[in-house]
Amino acid sequence: MTDPNRTDRRELVIVGASLAGLRAAQALRAERFTGTITVVGDEPRPPYDRPPLSKQLLTADARPTVPELPVPDGLDVRWQLGCAAVALAPDTRTLTLADGTTLTYDGLLIATGSTARRWPAPLPPHVLTLRGWDDTLVLRDALATARRLLVVGAGFLGGEVAAAARTRGLDVTLVEASAQPLQRALGTDAGAYVAALHRESGIDLRTSTTVEEFRTHDDGQLAGALLSDGSYHPADAAVLALGSLPATDWLTGSGLDAEGGVRCDPYLRALRPDGTPFTDVTVAGDAARAPHPLADHEPIVLGHWTNAVEQAATAARTLLHPDPPRPSPTVPSFWSDLHGAAIRSVGLPSRADAAEVIELDVIARKLEVVYHRRGRLVGALTAGRPGRLATHHRHLQQIVDAATRQAAAEAVQGN
Amino acid sequence: MQITVDLNLCESHGQCVFAAPEIFAFDDDDRLTYDAAPSDALREAADKAAAVCPVRAITVLAGS
Ligand SMILES: Cc1cc2nc3c(=O)[nH]c(=O)nc-3n(C[C@H](O)[C@H](O)[C@H](O)COP(=O)(O)OP(=O)(O)OC[C@H]3O[C@@H](n4cnc5c(N)ncnc54)[C@H](O)[C@@H]3O)c2cc1C
Ligand code: SF4
Numbered sequence: 482m483t484d485p486n487r488t489d490r491r492e493l494v495i496v497g498a499s500l501a502g503l504r505a506a507q508a509l510r511a512e513r514f515t516g517t518i519t520v521v522g523d524e525p526r527p528p529y530d531r532p533p534l535s536k537q538l539l540t541a542d543a544r545p546t547v548p549e550l551p552v553p554d555g556l557d558v559r560w561q562l563g564c565a566a567v568a569l570a571p572d573t574r575t576l577t578l579a580d581g582t583t584l585t586y587d588g589l590l591i592a593t594g595s596t597a598r599r600w601p602a603p604l605p606p607h608v609l610t611l612r613g614w615d616d617t618l619v620l621r622d623a624l625a626t627a628r629r630l631l632v633v634g635a636g637f638l639g640g641e642v643a644a645a646a647r648t649r650g651l652d653v654t655l656v657e658a659s660a661q662p663l664q665r666a667l668g669t670d671a672g673a674y675v676a677a678l679h680r681e682s683g684i685d686l687r688t689s690t691t692v693e694e695f696r697t698h699d700d701g702q703l704a705g706a707l708l709s710d711g712s713y714h715p716a717d718a719a720v721l722a723l724g725s726l727p728a729t730d731w732l733t734g735s736g737l738d739a740e741g742g743v744r745c746d747p748y749l750r751a752l753r754p755d756g757t758p759f760t761d762v763t764v765a766g767d768a769a770r771a772p773h774p775l776a777d778h779e780p781i782v783l784g785h786w787t788n789a790v791e792q793a794a795t796a797a798r799t800l801l802h803p804d805p806p807r808p809s810p811t812v813p814s815f816w817s818d819l820h821g822a823a824i825r826s827v828g829l830p831s832r833a834d835a836a837e838v839i840e841l842d843v844i845a846r847k848l849e850v851v852y853h854r855r856g857r858l859v860g861a862l863t864a865g866r867p868g869r870l871a872t873h874h875r876h877l878q879q880i881v882d883a884a885t886r887q888a889a890a891e892a893v894q895g896n
Numbered sequence: 897m898q899i900t901v902d903l904n905l906c907e908s909h910g911q912c913v914f915a916a917p918e919i920f921a922f923d924d925d926d927r928l929t930y931d932a933a934p935s936d937a938l939r940e941a942a943d944k945a946a947a948v949c950p951v952r953a954i955t956v957l958a959g960s
Contacts, residue, residue, distance in 0.1 A: 504947070532950065551952070787911060790948055816909055816950070823908060867908040868922035874914045 490587035490761075491516035493800065494576060496566045497592035497728075498522025500530065501766030501789040501796075503550055505590050506558050508797035518558045519584060521576070524613060525563035527552060532786055534617045535638050536818055539645035545621055547614055566593070569735040571759055588761050588800040591732075591743055591751065592793065595725035595767040595784060605695055607703040608719045611642060620720065624649055627717035631706055633692055635662035637817040637824075639722030640675065644820050647682045654685045654714045656692055656706075667826070668836040671850050671862055677843045678820045687712075695719065727768045727782055737762070742770030742782040747808035747888075749796040763799050765792035774810060774884035775829045775859055775877070785815045810885040812877040822846040825867065827874045828860030840866070897936050898957040901928065905953035915948050916941035 493509060495502045498520045506518050522528075528550040537543050552558075561578070568577040569589070576584045597610035607627075609620050624630070624646055632643045635657035643655045659665065661672025662679070679686045693707045705715035732739035738754045743764040745751050749771060750758035764771075766789035770780040791811050817824045823846070830836070833852035840849040848864035851873065858880060861873035899919065901912075906928055912920040913928075918938055920930045934942065939956075946954040 786950055787948055794947075812914070814911070814914070816907075818907075825908075825910065827914075866926060867910045867913070867928075868924070868926050871910050871913045871917070871922055874910070875917070878914075 490514075490800065492586050493518050493588045493590065494584055494586040495520045495590045495592060496522075496576065497594055497766070497768065498524065498560065498562060499528050499592065499594055499766075499789075500550065500786065501592035501594065501768075501793045502590075503528040503552065504790050504793035505592060505765055505797045506556060507553060508794040509801065510556060512798060512801050514801055516587075519561055519586075520558050521561045521564065521566050521578065521584070523563070523565035523579075526614065527560070527562070529614060531613075532816075534614070535611060535641040536645065538617055539621060539624060539642065541625070541649050545618060565731065567731055569732055569737070571736055571762060574761065586761075589763075590796050590800060591729075591762065591764045591768055592766045592789075592796075593728040593731070593768045594789075595782075596728045597721070598723040598726050600721055600723070605697045605701060605703045607717065608695060608721060610721050611638060612725070620718075623718040624651065627651060629705075629714075629716045629718075630654070631656065631692075631714055631716040631719040632722060633719065634658075634722035634724065635675075635679070635686065635688075636666070636722055636724060637663070637815075637819075639720065640679065640819050641817060642720050642722060643679065643684050644682065647684055647820075652685070653683075654687065654716070655679060656690050656708060657686065657688045658691050660689050662686070662688070666831045667862055668830065668833065668850070668852070670836060670838045670841065671830075671848070674841055674843060674848055674864075675819065675824075678822055681843065682820050725767065725784060727770070729768055742780075743768055744770045744780050747772055747810075747885075748799045749792060750799060750803075760803050761800070763796035765789065765796035769796075773813070773829070774881045774888065775813070776832055778884075778888060781829075783813050785813060787814050808885060808889075810881045812874055812881055814874070822848070822864040823867075824848070824862070824864045825870050826860060826862045827870060828852065828858070828877045830860035830862055832859050839869075897934060897939055897942060898959065899930060899932050899934065899942060900955045900957075901930055902953045902955075903928065905951045907951055909950050911948040911950065912945035912954055916945040920945060 530548045533548045565579040597612045629652045630646045632655045662675045664672040691709045696704045727742035729739040738744040749763045751762040767784045772778040814827045830852040835853045850862045852860035863870045942956045
């Protein structure tokens, strides 16, 4: 049986061989795509999972093995690993790789993820960032020998690194520019909850504080850092956890609107700066800037694990069934494990104008905060309350579904 | 269809409950419960739940 909406694409290329790239390949095969799939990745190894890198894998008793993502038998993918894509010419459907070779495609799926935000000045050795497996090995070595660690940025990543270092008995200073950790993402009360977890574990958390400069010993090794509160903190290692940036620089000059993530439509088709879509290029995961109903349909980068999984399926489907494509209205979700608190969020707490604390118990590791924007539910955050989280998720899904239907109706009317 | 969840792996992410509430739920004590032999009509939801579980604790098998 032939599907009238199906394209005759035969050669699909996926750029980025990680969570979104692998799941996109799986989704293409699940949709019974029988043509060739080439997956280009700059890391020299098969896809692996990143969340464990800042959690279990930093602890002293973890065996340092790559948390590989399972690749199903028979996936039939041509892996082109250890080679970055450096340029895209969508008019001629040509992708150029770092070794100078080119690949042509009928359909392209961009899944290049994100990178750690860099420090604006040269850094001494042992000032590290964490994004990939190589970073993990370097950081594990540093944690094994260091006595004092400085972590810059108390977001989830910085918080998890600081927590892991505490389990190894290091002295940890955690420096955060805002008045509370995660204040912009989760609000003051949830931030105070996270701050309490850190302090209870013995972390020296310095809020409303920034690093003025790193100091080195005569031999060039890191000695410590001078903070904006005037204090000096000796440290043998430091981790910069300043957030992530979409890895879309390589698309500069391609004609895609790719600054700060590839802007795309609800079907995850990449857009030109004038807002018209490329019908043969889709985006998924941390690299995508997609409109979301909970963000008033503004394009946002979600940068979370489940988002990469869900968008990979949608972006794959859109490539195979471009006419008419199906949108992907899901509720964003995120998790972090901090000092034994299983922190889980649904929706977009960062968009809220009001946060209501239902439960907050640092000792029992329980938390429930509900977020509203203009009187409407926009997110929820829990620790140790998955049942409540599921209830909030259900309500958010109803809101997302309604907003998606409304946007679709308005689009029809507008035509 | 048959479903198993490795409860030693499960970290209560709730993704399976979001994806397939017909099969997965949290009880009053916030423990994960699930229908181990749901109707085949729920196959797509079950596969989605297995795919979104961050710790890959869920296995879906055809048959009864
Ligand atoms: C340490 C850490 C902990 C995390 N913990 C959590 C968590 O607890 N919960 C949560 O929800 N999320 C977490 N995340 C985020 C989650 O891992 C990401 O959302 C997810 O990995 C996104 O998948 P992706 O495939 O879009 O991008 P990525 O995983 O970033 O993969 C992109 C891939 O593309 C490659 N690439 C980049 N540019 C090119 C190029 N030009 N050519 C070829 N290849 C290229 C990259 O090297 C990489 O392999 C964490 C991330 C990190 C780094
Ligand atoms: S998605 Fe996985 S980890 Fe989460 S509750 Fe379900 S089985 Fe447990």
